[in-house]
Amino acid sequence: MLRRLKELRRYPTAIFGIAVIGLLVLISVYAMIALPYSEAIRLWRGGPGVWDENPRTAVPAWFDLFTRDKLPRTIVVSTADAGVKTVERLPDGRNRIQIMLPFNYPYEGRNGFPTEVTLFSEAVYEGTTRPRLSVQWKTPAGETLTLATNRPMRTSDTYYISQDSQLLTRFGTLPEVGLFSEAAVGVPAAQRTAVKGEYAVVVQADLPEGGDFNAKLVVYGRAHGLAGTDHRRRDIMVALLWGTPLALVFGLLAAVGSTLTTFILAGIGTWYGGKTDFIFQRITQVNMVIPTLPILIMVGQFYSRSLWLMLGIIIAMSIFSGAMVTYRAMFLQAKEAPYIEAARAYGASNFRTVFRYLLPRIVPVLLPNFVTVVPSFVFLEASLAVLGLGDPILPTWGKVIHDAQTQSALYKGLYYWVLQPAVLLMITGFAFAMVGFALDRVFNPRLRTV
Amino acid sequence: MANELLLSVKGIHTWYELKKWGVFHAGFVRALDGVSFDLRKGEALTVVGESGSGKTTLLKTILGLAPMTKGEISFNGQKFDGKSDSAGWLRSRVGFVQQDPYGALPPFMTVRRILSEPMIINKFGTPAEREQRIREVMEEVRLLPVNDFLNKFPHMLSGGQQQRLVIARALVLRPSLIVADEPVSMLDASVRVEILELMRRVQKAHNLGVIYITHDLSTVRYFSERVFIMYAARIVEKAGVNEIIHNTLHPYTKALLAAIPDPDPENAHRYRDVPPGEPPSLVKPPSGCRFHPRCPVRIEGLCEREIPPAFEPVRDHFVECWLHKT
Numbered sequence: 001m002l003r004r005l006k007e008l009r010r011y012p013t014a015i016f017g018i019a020v021i022g023l024l025v026l027i028s029v030y031a032m033i034a035l036p037y038s039e040a041i042r043l044w045r046g047g048p049g050v051w052d053e054n055p056r057t058a059v060p061a062w063f064d065l066f067t068r069d070k071l072p073r074t075i076v077v078s079t080a081d082a083g084v085k086t087v088e089r090l091p092d093g094r095n096r097i098q099i100m101l102p103f104n105y106p107y108e109g110r111n112g113f114p115t116e117v118t119l120f121s122e123a124v125y126e127g128t129t130r131p132r133l134s135v136q137w138k139t140p141a142g143e144t145l146t147l148a149t150n151r152p153m154r155t156s157d158t159y160y161i162s163q164d165s166q167l168l169t170r171f172g173t174l175p176e177v178g179l180f181s182e183a184a185v186g187v188p189a190a191q192r193t194a195v196k197g198e199y200a201v202v203v204q205a206d207l208p209e210g211g212d213f214n215a216k217l218v219v220y221g222r223a224h225g226l227a228g229t230d231h232r233r234r235d236i237m238v239a240l241l242w243g244t245p246l247a248l249v250f251g252l253l254a255a256v257g258s259t260l261t262t263f264i265l266a267g268i269g270t271w272y273g274g275k276t277d278f279i280f281q282r283i284t285q286v287n288m289v290i291p292t293l294p295i296l297i298m299v300g301q302f303y304s305r306s307l308w309l310m311l312g313i314i315i316a317m318s319i320f321s322g323a324m325v326t327y328r329a330m331f332l333q334a335k336e337a338p339y340i341e342a343a344r345a346y347g348a349s350n351f352r353t354v355f356r357y358l359l360p361r362i363v364p365v366l367l368p369n370f371v372t373v374v375p376s377f378v379f380l381e382a383s384l385a386v387l388g389l390g391d392p393i394l395p396t397w398g399k400v401i402h403d404a405q406t407q408s409a410l411y412k413g414l415y416y417w418v419l420q421p422a423v424l425l426m427i428t429g430f431a432f433a434m435v436g437f438a439l440d441r442v443f444n445p446r447l448r449t450v
Numbered sequence: 451m452a453n454e455l456l457l458s459v460k461g462i463h464t465w466y467e468l469k470k471w472g473v474f475h476a477g478f479v480r481a482l483d484g485v486s487f488d489l490r491k492g493e494a495l496t497v498v499g500e501s502g503s504g505k506t507t508l509l510k511t512i513l514g515l516a517p518m519t520k521g522e523i524s525f526n527g528q529k530f531d532g533k534s535d536s537a538g539w540l541r542s543r544v545g546f547v548q549q550d551p552y553g554a555l556p557p558f559m560t561v562r563r564i565l566s567e568p569m570i571i572n573k574f575g576t577p578a579e580r581e582q583r584i585r586e587v588m589e590e591v592r593l594l595p596v597n598d599f600l601n602k603f604p605h606m607l608s609g610g611q612q613q614r615l616v617i618a619r620a621l622v623l624r625p626s627l628i629v630a631d632e633p634v635s636m637l638d639a640s641v642r643v644e645i646l647e648l649m650r651r652v653q654k655a656h657n658l659g660v661i662y663i664t665h666d667l668s669t670v671r672y673f674s675e676r677v678f679i680m681y682a683a684r685i686v687e688k689a690g691v692n693e694i695i696h697n698t699l700h701p702y703t704k705a706l707l708a709a710i711p712d713p714d715p716e717n718a719h720r721y722r723d724v725p726p727g728e729p730p731s732l733v734k735p736p737s738g739c740r741f742h743p744r745c746p747v748r749i750e751g752l753c754e755r756e757i758p759p760a761f762e763p764v765r766d767h768f769v770e771c772w773l774h775k776t
Contacts, residue, residue, distance in 0.1 A: 341510075
């Protein structure tokens, strides 16, 4: 058996396939170490505060390779780092706190504009009257624009600068375009280009004695990370990374569970024959006319969409499937083979007959079959996810495709969103198929080339 | 020595149960229905019969592969109850040559493996002795040069070489009896004689008992001292080769002999007497003599009523036919 497996080295496709599977396994291990299961689930669930500093639907950073100008990345400036805070005591006892948030904006060109600009602030103060916040914008040219004055500040305040309708009217274009371009009169908004240089935001508020506040400016870019982000600002990398072990485990468990169980039951049925075989055959015939997908959809709709429940149902339903008929046919044929009779004639025990004569004939068919059936279960899981029956909490490749589909990613030109998980699915299928075909050649002496 | 009894078979019956829907009893197929004979050491005998006459079941019953319903088998004076579990001692003394050489060889084993399996199972010698025996037996069946064949798989051999390998496997444990189930019927005519001569040579060299099964009377003369004719689960005639050809007694044997093709151009215009009808059902065999519905010389009122016992009108020539009542 091992000697046979070593022969795989003779097939470049097998080596390539094994290398790809190995890579996928490494990715899985890395994903599980770098992002523990609970952490991955927390990140994928998202919610306030988790992905605040990520842009929406940003392309992967390597898109730079295909664009003339470097795509803008997200810039975060806060009091904690580059921000400069000055406190001035007012005659009425209040503190005038001014925070300057300077940042260098290195991007230019038609696509150099950020996607969003948001100012977050956290304030601590006593009393019921909300402090007033004023915001000013300094351009590299030295101009100062007042963005807001007397804005009532909540303790946890978010000022969506790019959604400010007053700014929209004032600039005659999107606020982020107005803020990062020279306000040349008469230049249509579509032809404006971003200007690089030193920008700054100055935030000022008067707080009662003992009060304090901190601010954070996020200038959202157009590219993020190695995999981009989705509509909920989530890093798609989380799903791509964690989707790998989930897909492999799901595919392997389903393949092992169904193939092996079917194989053993088919063996038992044919070896003992009679009533056992009769019952197994009837169950198989009934089960084969029951379609799997509608049952999974029904369970998903009315009971639970847990990945592991789906796995259980898939395994349970595929035990008495068409494979049962195939294996039974193989067993029947192999059992009646003259060489089995010969082995019995020279005294081979039941055990030896089964393991030395019967299985070596079947396993060569089983093993390639088993390897090639793994991706079909991976695809089944992805199909379920695309149909909206994916596991509600686990990040899987199929769910990324599902999100992309519901957000009309292809219509909006966000190809990366669909292509990355799709390519991973295809690579997985391809790798297993190549190994499977090579195994078939190795284990099937008649296909072997000399 | 030559007259020592090797195998003695007395009144064996092998019935297969028929089941309806895999559960309910629906009768028996009487594949063997009262067969008796003796085989001496170093004697070759041929069993001839149509398809479905029980020839193969006879072999399988002797090998313990088919469940014997009743009867008695003794090998070298030792009783064998026909059950495969208690046949261990018999395994190493009987070699089995099957009909389809390719099917008889496990396709996933090399020649060396195929030949060592019976020895490993029957705990024959040390690995070095086994290797020695493999070479010996391969030389005996002319799979030469041995080294070229040892690591080949069966599909790399020709049909004739495969059948030699099957014979080598049957010989590897130094058995005293070889049972061969139509060993040449799947081979090219050119290889048949070669294989039969090989078997004959091996038989003479080791003084083996051989039971050779065939449906083809033309190969009988190459081989054996005695011929058994089987019809519908019974041996209807037993005699020496020359005796049975020159002094045929049973009407069925006469019909079989008449059916042997003879390379004579005149035959194209000659009408051959072929017994009408077909071999009877083994589930409900005809009453009395099983051949009577097809028999041209049947005795009305006797043949369809009573099963003829084995008469011996000539010495060592037994026939189950009322015509030859002694």
